[in-house]
Each structure stands twice: as C-alpha cells, then as structure tokens.
Amino acid sequence: MSTIPHIIPTTLSDAARADVLELQEKISGFKSGRIPEERFKAYRLTRGVYGQRQLGVQMFRIKIPYGKLTARQLVRIADIAEEFTNGNLHTTTRQNIQLHHVHLEDTPAMWARLEEVGITTREACGNTVRNITASPTAGIDPDEPFDVAPYAEALFQYFLRNPICQDMGRKIKIAFSSSQKDSAYTYFHDFGFIPRLQVVDGVEKRGFKVVVGGGLGAQPYIAETAFEFLEEEKIIPFTNAALRIFDRFGEREKRMKARLKFLLDEKRGLSLAQYKQLIEQEYPALPHKEYTVDRSLVEQPVIPEARTWPEIAILDQQKFEQWKKINLFEQKQEGFYTVQIKLQLGNLSSETAKELASLLQEGLAADDIRVTINQGLLLKFVRPEALPYLFYRLNHLGLAEPGFGTIADITACPGTDTCNLGVTNSTGVALELERLLKEEYPELIGDSRIAIKISGCMNSCGQHMAANIGLHGSSIKHGALVVPALQVVLGGGVDPSGKGYIAEKVVKLPTKKITQALRLLLDDYDDGALEGEYFNDYFTRRGKPYFYSLLKPLADLSKLEQSDYIDWGHTDAFIPEIGTGECAGVSxxxxxxxxxxxxxxxxxxxxxxxxxxxxxxxxxxxxxxxxxxxxxxxxxxxxxxxxxxxxxxxxxxxxxxxxxxxxxxxxxxxxxxxxxxxxxxxxxxxxxxxxxxxxxxxxxxxxxxxxxxxxxxxxxxxxxx
Structure with a gap:
C-alpha cells in the first residue's frame, strides 16, 4: 500500500491535476480528523471511491463514457489493478469498470495514472450525472440512423465538473440508444435519447426522441416521452435546463423519493407538462441556447489492414461455428464483423485484459473496445479472414464462449461479495444457473428471447426489473432461522420492436429452489408458447396468477432441507447483514x-x-x-x-x-x-x-x-x- 502524498504526473491537464491534488488533500484532512467521516464520504463518492462490504478497503469506479476504451487504456487499467488491487477488472451494466479491495490512500495515484491515458473517475458515484451509457454498437449498427457516440461524448464532456451536477439530491442516469430497438434501455433512465431523422423545412435533420423520468429500483417507472423529435443542437441545452429544475425542485430529505422519477409524479410533484414549462423558463440562464455537437468528437478507429494470418487448426469446429453464429454480427460497414465477448459475471483478470489488448495492437480488430451493457466486451472491424485466428486466440484466453446476449449470458451484480446493500449472493446463483443451462438446456444457448438478470438486493444494479426472468436478493423468516431468498420477477426488458417493459413481482423463493424454478419456467414456456412467441407475450397471455401457481409449491417452508438455510457460494447458515448504502446522506x-x-x-x-x-x-x-x-x-x-x-x-x-x-x-x-x-x-x-x-x-x-x-x-x- 502506498502512502500519501503521491507524486502527481506533470502531464495531466490542469483540471485533472487539480482534481487529484484535491482528493489527496481531502484524504489527508480525513485521516487527520479535520474532515468528519460523513462529510468525507459525500466528497469521495463523487470521485469514484465507494465503500465496500469489507472494512478498510474501497471499490474504485472508473467512468468510461458509453464504454469506449482503447487497448492502451485497457492495459493501464490492468496495470493499476495488478499494482493496487486483487487484479480483477469488473465490468458493470453501466459500461464502467470497477476495481475492488482498494486502499483509500492509493486512490489519488490510481486516478492520476488513469488521467494520463484520458480516463477519469470524477462523478462516477454520488449525487452527480453518472456515466453516460450508449448502445455498444453505436457507429456500426446496421439499424442506426447515425452514430450517437459523438452526442454521448459531448454530453459527458459538457457536464463533467459542471457546478449544476456536483451536489444534486440524487444521481442522474442518461442513455443513448443507437436505434428504435432501444438496445441501451433508455426507457428506464432519467434521460434517454433515441436517434431520428426528420425533414424540417425541406432539409433532413438529425434529432432525438427524448424520454425522461424512468428508473428501476424498488419502485420502477417507465420514462415518459418528452419529445418525439428534438433537434440535435437542442439536446444539451434541454438537458442543462432540465438538470437545473431537478436540482431546484428535487427531493433531498427523503432519500428514497429523491430521483427524477418521483419529481415527475403528477400527484406528488410535477406533471411532465409542468416540468417542461419550468425548463423553458430556465433558458435565459443557459450559456448555450443551442449547442452544435462536433461529429468528429469521437475519433474513428483505424480500420485494420488486410493481411494474412497464421493458419491454425480449429480443434472444436462445432464451438467455432456456434461462436460465429451467436457472438458475431455483420456491421453496417460492408465486409466487417463485430465480435462480442461473453464475460462470466463481468470479471476479467488483469493478465487476460493485457493479452486481449495485444490482439487489437496486432491488428485483429480496431483499437476501439466497448464495454457492453450486459457486462461483456465488443470488438469492431474484424475482417472475415481474421476470424479463425481471432477465435483461436480468444479461446486460448477463455473469451470465446458462445452465448453472448442470450439466456446463457446471465447479468449479475456483485451482491454480497463486496456490496454493503447485498442481501444474498447473486454471483453464486448466477454461476449455478449458467451451469444448469449449459448441462440441461444446451439448445437454448443461442436463444436471445429470454434474458436472466440478478441483483443482490431490490436496488436493481443487476437490472433484474428489466429482465424476462429477474431475481433479486431477499430473505424469509422461518421460526428462529432466516432463509436466503430471491424474489422472482417476470416480463421485463425490451421486446423486438423496442418497447420497454418493467417486470412484475411473482413470488419469493428460497435461493436453493431457484434452479428448479428455472426448470419449471423453461419447460412450461417450451410446452405452452405459440410458435415464435416472445417470452413476455407468453407471460402476458398466461397472466401473473398462472406463474404464481406454477412456482408457489417451491415456496413451501415445511419442506426445507438443511442446505436451504445456506446461501449459494457459502458453507455457513445464512445471516442477513445489510449495511448502509454509500449514497446515503450525512446523519x-x-x-x-x-x-x-x-x-x-x-x-x-x-x-x-x-x-x-x-x-x-x-x-x-x-x-x-x-x-x-x-x-x-x-x-x-x-x-x-x-x-x-x-x-x-x-x-x-x-x-x-x-x-x-x-x-x-x-x-x-x-x-x-x-x-x-x-x-x-x-x-x-x-x-x-x-x-x-x-x-x-x-x-x-x-x-x-x-x-x-x-x-x-x-x-x-x-x-x-
């Protein structure tokens, strides 16, 4: 562990250097007792430093707008993970990377090293504008009207260090989807942008459908449509004014009611029309009434040159063909493929990360990695002739497992592994369900009609309320003992047309019954669904009571065994240990x-x-x-x-x-x-x-x-x- 003060590189920008020095000074003030703990907590959160379940160490969240990384940046993160952490890079549903088991005193040095390669942790946590997400396929999506990445980048840069969003009542989450299919899940964001083209005064213009006030968590809301079409030069002024109104009118005392979705509640807050009216009244104060986004803001990657790759023997031809069918798609750029990498639980060792980066540096793909919303990775501009050799190299790294974006690609937050709010072990049950699918339902590995997402608590970091089959950590009191449990929710996610749904709570089951619950759901769907029927349509047709009756026998506590009192991945009886969330305010x-x-x-x-x-x-x-x-x-x-x-x-x-x-x-x-x-x-x-x-x-x-x-x-x- 390093000690403060650290030497700050002279190559940093003035703003980044000031940020790192300030964090160093605040840590010193906290350690010396000059800054109370709760006040320091509020500060460090806005710098990406988040307390872990384990005492004495922190989670360090890196802010990666729309998940875009270069090979050099990935190597730098891996180097930092090796030097300061347990060596694991954890990808998140917000296209970030988190490093765990970090000592507080090391965070200024880590941040400085990241800033050297153009990465920040500023406003990665806390009551700020969080990481702006976007479809990882932006720029290559065959269905996109245009590339949304420059707009996501412009919005990120505009609000970074902006005084409006340094100390709001709660966090703000923003997403850009590349097409109407809403692959970025804008429908559950505070602000969502979907690209559209429209003829205005005889000229085709770029713009966005804008949705506001969505959210997941214990009380999920589907975002409302604020504009069917808002011209591209108006999205930053609109967001600026909208944030000012949220800052002024948003709840701050009652933390559970402090999100934008609660402000836009006509009975207790503002109607959408009232919100938009207040936004209009804010425009005189804006420094920009229109803001033209530089479309070259996001540097386009150098396309790999055509070349001859080493001839290799594919030992598992079936896996290779399955990988090509499931994990690849043809880009809108003719003659190129995108390769999607399934990361189990979103975990990537620093050693593997460096080897992956070397593949880009060798020219197997463009130097433009995207962290995906389902905790995976995406490689762009792969030539057809490079696919066998790339598969061979990825397979050697354990990164060629077929199933990206399918039922076999289960999303799970860290749960009780590291999070204070975790109730049950979401990673343990995710591994067990992936094992079950691989062994008992291999024919479903390519099925993208069903997504499974798991959160360790109701706060939905694993986005369980946006899953066809979702689970969140809970518990059941049984006599003097407590049973680890998972709440089953069904019917969430985005359908093939791009319409978003929030899952419905069906039944709470002991965690050890979840494997049998999944079998029942999959077998019932296979038996009862119409030809080609989407899972959510099947759920709606059958109705919630039908699924409650199907699963309810598994909730019978009179038939529990000793193992049911032990959570997945543990050996001792379950004891609920829920800490205080790090977003909580001072007491x-x-x-x-x-x-x-x-x-x-x-x-x-x-x-x-x-x-x-x-x-x-x-x-x-x-x-x-x-x-x-x-x-x-x-x-x-x-x-x-x-x-x-x-x-x-x-x-x-x-x-x-x-x-x-x-x-x-x-x-x-x-x-x-x-x-x-x-x-x-x-x-x-x-x-x-x-x-x-x-x-x-x-x-x-x-x-x-x-x-x-x-x-x-x-x-x-x-x-x-």
Whole structure:
C-alpha cells in the first residue's frame, strides 16, 4: 500500500491535476480528523471511491463514457489493478469498470495514472450525472440512423465538473440508444435519447426522441416521452435546463423519493407538462441556447489492414461455428464483423485484459473496445479472414464462449461479495444457473428471447426489473432461522420492436429452489408458447396468477432441507447483514459547518470568474445563496428538503418577518439566476450580492451563538438539501 502524498504526473491537464491534488488533500484532512467521516464520504463518492462490504478497503469506479476504451487504456487499467488491487477488472451494466479491495490512500495515484491515458473517475458515484451509457454498437449498427457516440461524448464532456451536477439530491442516469430497438434501455433512465431523422423545412435533420423520468429500483417507472423529435443542437441545452429544475425542485430529505422519477409524479410533484414549462423558463440562464455537437468528437478507429494470418487448426469446429453464429454480427460497414465477448459475471483478470489488448495492437480488430451493457466486451472491424485466428486466440484466453446476449449470458451484480446493500449472493446463483443451462438446456444457448438478470438486493444494479426472468436478493423468516431468498420477477426488458417493459413481482423463493424454478419456467414456456412467441407475450397471455401457481409449491417452508438455510457460494447458515448504502446522506452536522459549505461555493464562484466562466460562477453563487439560507433555517429546526422549499421558507421566516434585511425580497434575489443572461456583468453583480448575503448570514449566526452559547446540532436528515 502506498502512502500519501503521491507524486502527481506533470502531464495531466490542469483540471485533472487539480482534481487529484484535491482528493489527496481531502484524504489527508480525513485521516487527520479535520474532515468528519460523513462529510468525507459525500466528497469521495463523487470521485469514484465507494465503500465496500469489507472494512478498510474501497471499490474504485472508473467512468468510461458509453464504454469506449482503447487497448492502451485497457492495459493501464490492468496495470493499476495488478499494482493496487486483487487484479480483477469488473465490468458493470453501466459500461464502467470497477476495481475492488482498494486502499483509500492509493486512490489519488490510481486516478492520476488513469488521467494520463484520458480516463477519469470524477462523478462516477454520488449525487452527480453518472456515466453516460450508449448502445455498444453505436457507429456500426446496421439499424442506426447515425452514430450517437459523438452526442454521448459531448454530453459527458459538457457536464463533467459542471457546478449544476456536483451536489444534486440524487444521481442522474442518461442513455443513448443507437436505434428504435432501444438496445441501451433508455426507457428506464432519467434521460434517454433515441436517434431520428426528420425533414424540417425541406432539409433532413438529425434529432432525438427524448424520454425522461424512468428508473428501476424498488419502485420502477417507465420514462415518459418528452419529445418525439428534438433537434440535435437542442439536446444539451434541454438537458442543462432540465438538470437545473431537478436540482431546484428535487427531493433531498427523503432519500428514497429523491430521483427524477418521483419529481415527475403528477400527484406528488410535477406533471411532465409542468416540468417542461419550468425548463423553458430556465433558458435565459443557459450559456448555450443551442449547442452544435462536433461529429468528429469521437475519433474513428483505424480500420485494420488486410493481411494474412497464421493458419491454425480449429480443434472444436462445432464451438467455432456456434461462436460465429451467436457472438458475431455483420456491421453496417460492408465486409466487417463485430465480435462480442461473453464475460462470466463481468470479471476479467488483469493478465487476460493485457493479452486481449495485444490482439487489437496486432491488428485483429480496431483499437476501439466497448464495454457492453450486459457486462461483456465488443470488438469492431474484424475482417472475415481474421476470424479463425481471432477465435483461436480468444479461446486460448477463455473469451470465446458462445452465448453472448442470450439466456446463457446471465447479468449479475456483485451482491454480497463486496456490496454493503447485498442481501444474498447473486454471483453464486448466477454461476449455478449458467451451469444448469449449459448441462440441461444446451439448445437454448443461442436463444436471445429470454434474458436472466440478478441483483443482490431490490436496488436493481443487476437490472433484474428489466429482465424476462429477474431475481433479486431477499430473505424469509422461518421460526428462529432466516432463509436466503430471491424474489422472482417476470416480463421485463425490451421486446423486438423496442418497447420497454418493467417486470412484475411473482413470488419469493428460497435461493436453493431457484434452479428448479428455472426448470419449471423453461419447460412450461417450451410446452405452452405459440410458435415464435416472445417470452413476455407468453407471460402476458398466461397472466401473473398462472406463474404464481406454477412456482408457489417451491415456496413451501415445511419442506426445507438443511442446505436451504445456506446461501449459494457459502458453507455457513445464512445471516442477513445489510449495511448502509454509500449514497446515503450525512446523519448529522452543525450549522456553522453548513455555512462553511456556502463559503466554499463562493470560493468556486470566484475561481470561475477568474477564468471567465460566467455561467459556472453564477451557479456557484446561487448554491451559496441557498446553502447559506439553509443554515439559518436549520438553526430554527425548519426542514430543508428542496432548494425551492428553502427559497420559499427563508422568504417567509426571515425576510418577510423583517428579521433579515435585504435590498430585494430573498426569493427575487436568488431567482435572478433564471431571468438573466449569464453575462460577465450579471456574474459580477450576482456574485457580489451572494458575498454580501453570506456576510449577513455569518453576522446573524454570530448573534445566535452569543444568545445560545452553543453550536446548533442538526439532527437526522435535515442537512441533505
């Protein structure tokens, strides 16, 4: 394990260097006791450092927009995994790579090494805009109207380090699908973009169908359509304004209600029409009313040259033919194939990763790897004559297993292996189900009509609610003992037409009964489905009660055996151990510390002015206004669950009562932000007003302290807004 401080490479960009140095300083402050643990947690999450189930080590999440990696980048990740971790690269359903068993003190050095090859961990976790995903086939998809990768890249770059999304109420997830088939699952994202072409004033234009407010988790929502067609130059301004409204109106106190899907609940929040109206009102504050995406933003890979490859003998011709049939498809670029690699549980050793990278460096495929949404990998621009030799090399690495994207390619989050929130071992049951399919249902290995996804808890990191057959970790109380269990959900995913479905809960079963449950489901489908009938159509036709009756006998606790009390992959009796999720907010703080937060925002505002980023300066000043007001509201035990609520409550309880004098009513003062263009003049004026306001907040707080003689403790969840 390394010790801080680390030497930061001089080759980093100024922004990256500042990021790494700040993380190093914050770790030092935390270790010395100057920064409380909960406050440090909120900070480190936004830098990709996430606590593991095992004490004393972290998960380090790398942010890889739309899953795009070069061979050099993959080798660098592998090198870091070897030096600082257990040597395993874990791919995720959000096209990221996670490294586990990381020591906190090593994270600045790891981040710096990643930045040298153009990779960041900034905003990979926490209440930020998370990794922007996209169809891994973007750019090569025969069905795509155009390549969506440049738009995903532009959106990633635009919001990286953007002040709007550094401290929102909750995370935001964005996806781009390459076609109407919705292979990126936009339907369960906060914002989803599907490419379309439309003739506008006689000219064919690029644009997107835009959906908003989707989500999985314990209460899944299907996203609503905001626009059937939004011109390409409007998607970044729209997203910018939409995030501002989410930041201002989104819930912050009740964590389980803080996602965009809950804000867009007409009964308790905003209708889609109201949301869009508020978005329109935000446009004056935007630095860009239109934003033209540079279509060359994503560098196109060099296509491998035609050459003669070594002649090899394929020892398993049947496997080779099956691999070609299932794991390959012809690109829209004539004469080239894409090879898809099935990674069991999304795990790739550092040694294997390096050998895979060497195949690209040799010219067997283009230097453009994509991490796929089902935890696999995709290689592009493979020439037909290279396929036998590529298969031979991949097979040697254990990466030529047929079944990518089929029922045999089971998605599973790490579950209780490393996650605090895991209830049961999702990886263990995934391995068992893959074994069962291979041994008992080999004819289904190429069947893409059924997807199986498993999560260790209800939060759906394994995307079980978007599976035809989904499972999530749970437990069943049986006398004095607890049985590890899995909730079975059916009927989720995207149908062949691109329509998205959320799975329905059917029955909870002991985990050791899941193998028999899968047999029952597959046999019943084989016997009862119409010719070519999609699984979800079959589920709908039969109905949920039918499947409940089919599986219910397996839930009979009177017939349990001793092994049923032991989870997959374990030898001891099951004991539920659920920790606190790392996205949870702080549990307490003091008002004075919150005022320090406001001062920090003003510091960022002045730094933005120094580099002439007027819109950033204005937004940091806005945050200082709100956080300063929050501190005084909390001093009176008034709840602070949204920014909008803070603005209204400070107006009512401090300004309207005459307790806090201002030149303008507080709400008018703060909300100048969405009525003024982000000019240099307004930025200077607004920042000065924020400076003056915070000085008055400090004076008011000093007055309160002189009266009470003790610092105010803010209890429970009030701090989060």
């Amino acid at each position: 307490y703080d003091v008002v004075g510390t919150i005022i320090t937060d406001a001062e920090e925002r003003l510091h960022y505002a002045h730094k933005a002015v120094a580099v002439q980023k007027w819109a950033d300066a204005i937004y940091h000043a806005y945050s200082a206004f709100v956080i300063g007001a929050k501190a005084l509201l909390l001093s009176k035990d008034l709840h602070c669950n949204t920014h909008q609520g803070i603005i209204q409550d400070f107006q009512q309880h401090f300004y309207a009562t005459g307790e806090f004098a201002l030149d303008l009513p507080y709400d008018e003062l703060v909300l100048q932000i969405n009525k003024q263009e982000p000019t240099e003049a307004f930025a200077g004026h607004y920042l000065q007003q924020a400076d003056d306001f915070l000085q008055k907040v400090l004076a008011k707080r000093q007055q309160q302290l002189e009266q009470s003689k003790v610092e105010k403790v803010v209890v429970d969840t009030y701090y989060k807004a």
